[in-house]
Amino acid sequence: MIDDAQAAAAEAGVTVPVWDLPVRLVHWSIALLVAFSWWSAENEKIEWHIRSGLTILFLLLFRLVWGVLGSSTARFSAFVAGPSRIAGYLRDPAGWTRVGHTPLGALSVVALLFVLVFQVAFGLPLSDEDGIVSGPLNRLVSFAFAEWAHEVHELLFNILLALIVLHVAAILYYRWKGRRLVRAMVTGSSNDYPAGTQGLVKAGIGRLVISLAIAAGLTWWIANGVPGL
Template structure:
């Protein structure tokens, strides 16, 4: 039993982990380069393009990637979410990948960051005309102003969502003694946190690294063409 408890199960593939921690770093880079402005805006733009590439990759990986990366694995209805909350007050929870509540948050986070990047592409300083998002010249100045205002405001919404997200991870650590952050780093979880005692371990399939790299290249190319649309 002791061995079974200590047994580590591989949950997250490398692409999901690299996606996550690169996204965290790029969010920080985007925030500070955006605040500093001026010459730093060049890096702000590149950081935004990198985030967009990552998001497109993660969405595609959610359909063709490893078991725990797939949306079908963690996007569940409200019944599953309530079931999970009940488990929190019992001996659980036991999850191989994202739990149904965390899974919903993952989708919200991905869409919220996507909205931020999309608005950034159409944002610009219409008075100075010096720092134009790559697609800003495709739309009217009034709409550009709205996009810019949204881009600035939405970051605060993102901050709240990320704060909730990180808080949830620490609640798991303090209350349920489950180190989800460590699992996102190493890719593995303890077997007793993945399944209830006596239950069979889940069969998880891991997609190939070659597929991940090919997909990333395609996503980068798509972003390149989107950026070029603005001329």
């Protein structure tokens, strides 16, 4: 009787920390700002569109730095997987018990970050049709380049939408399989892992301050037209 109870407890999931607060705040903030950026562009609120883009730039820069200095599950070295690890996961998905992104989930995250970075980068030199409101880097490029950047900016948004649809579809698939990914990204914890699973290891406050300072400094430099160039 006792042995059966112990076995059941061992098989039951335990609550472990998965995502730190910075990762969760960046995740949901970018999701909201992408929607707001679309709305502001559609309604020709260009100044607000630029402000939204610069805020996304800050969040992306912070996430990239945090991917090096941050907590264990935030670091790119912890979840960016090579072909062999991806193949192993595809052969035995149930055998993957590490907290954080799965190898396939990591591909989705990297793709979204990659497209978002270039989406923002190509938006920085743009201006409105009348040339009244322009991005902070517009003075550094020609009119022809700004026009081309505008086309790329719109193309990348369509690619981003496709990636978002795939991302949501994957979340729904894992929910069907019993994994509550959205809950973990809201609360920071998950009980979808077996007993004995090692949760995230948090980074110190000093690393957070450094990451915020780097992201804020670079964003200020870009928002002010990269003074010195």
